[in-house]
Amino acid sequence: MPGFLLDLDGTLYSGDRPIPYAAEFIQWLRDKQYPFLFLTNNSSRTPEQVAAHLVHTGIEAKADEVLTSSQAAALYMKDAGLAGGPVFCIGETGLRQALAEAGFELLPEDAPAEQAAVAVVQGIDRSFTYSKLMSAVRHVRRGATFVLTNPDHLLPWNGELTPGAGSIAASIERSSETAPVVIGKPSPIIMRFAIAKLGLAASDIWAVGDNLNTDIRGGVDAGCRSALVLTGLADESNYAEQIERTGVQPEVVCKHLMELAAHIG
Template sequence: MGGRSVIGGNERKPVESWLTDMDGVLVHEGQPVPGAPEFINRLRGSGKPFLVLTNNSIYTPRDLQARLTRMGFDVPEHAIWTSALATAQFLADQRPGGTAYVIGEAGLTTALHSVGYVLSDYEPDYVVLGETRTYSFEAITKAVRLISGGARFICTNPDVTGPSNEGLLPAAGSVAAMISKATGVAPYFVGKPNPMMMRSALNTIDAHSETTAMIGDRMDTDVLCGLEAGLQTILVLTGIATRIEAEHYPYRPSRIVASVADLIDEV
């Protein structure tokens, strides 16, 4: 990206590292966004550090890499950062070698195992709630009892709904609300819009906030998260947000573009 840009009256340094959301930015309804594979190819060719971010904790980076490969993307496994990985890193920093009762799938359990956590329902240090395709009432009941008994409550992400081919599905944020109502205990959310998700991503690629851009399709998670972490924020219109809706928020992205295809020449 040549030269410096002036945003809101402040001179910004050239972008040296990129963070991009996946759903709504690179892919939409199971298909690649036009120009998105070319954007990733240009990023890879530039040698600039980048990460593909997702709040979805179901899949491992390897799963997501395979999914992206099928759609024509060339994304290495180490360039994918999930809320499950951020959650595992957070817990390893807070309480190394701890124990957790987990509601979630392979993306979350694999991440926790990789940092040395033991998964247990006997007096665990944490109850960790993530995304799953099939929330079990029995598992939710167990979580309620463990939290009531003193386990600390962590949730990978606050999204209340998620997409499916049949329509919206309740997501981790909705289930967390049910558990909170039953226990009187609010969870600590690690994923977007918690800026910790951004900071952990920056640390992973040894990037600096003042020279990093975050690309997203949601004002309430991607843009807010990037803004609070001190990043340049770029809203694309290929997912959730529209230009009109963006104006309703009290904060603004650094800029709005139609899609990542408009950013290819800036890498």
């Protein structure tokens, strides 16, 4: 039986707008009883908020069908023996909640200098400041593991490109002279947790998304099947050039998700 790891923005919706055939595709998966997971690099939303946004764009979704890079970061840190913390977090609700729910103590920004964090966990933070940068750098220089939810340097936001989590991470990396452990797609870390959650062999799982560098690269590297949809970052006019430039070859290219359904049957 095939399983599916589904990207969100550019694949199932575009910002606030539905993408044609996306709701129909999810219904098709449910009718077929094919296991799937909504898999997102976005660390800012909680699984409940991700599901609510999907419902808002016309797609039936539940929080336990979601795996975010924030949840994967918390799982990774437990596996790495960092359970409990304390951790210094630079991020929004989705990341703070994932860490708190996983039992991590979150250090305040103004924690006394002698309070050492075992990890600095960073995602998108639209209230990022010099003072947060200073705290993060202090902890990492003293040996805290630097964990980054997702490497994206730029985020589409209301028609323009704004700095993403990867751009904040670059400032921490530069000052601390330490590269982060990257959790989100195409990292094998989030792929490993996603594949385990589906409970299928990687070779039975389709990685589906609009981004060759994250969705498809992550899938290919993890030994999954892969389908590029031309409804977001990749579209009909640019996908051939993007495949050439990234060197990432999806198994299937489809104009929309129901084309993938027809391919799989």
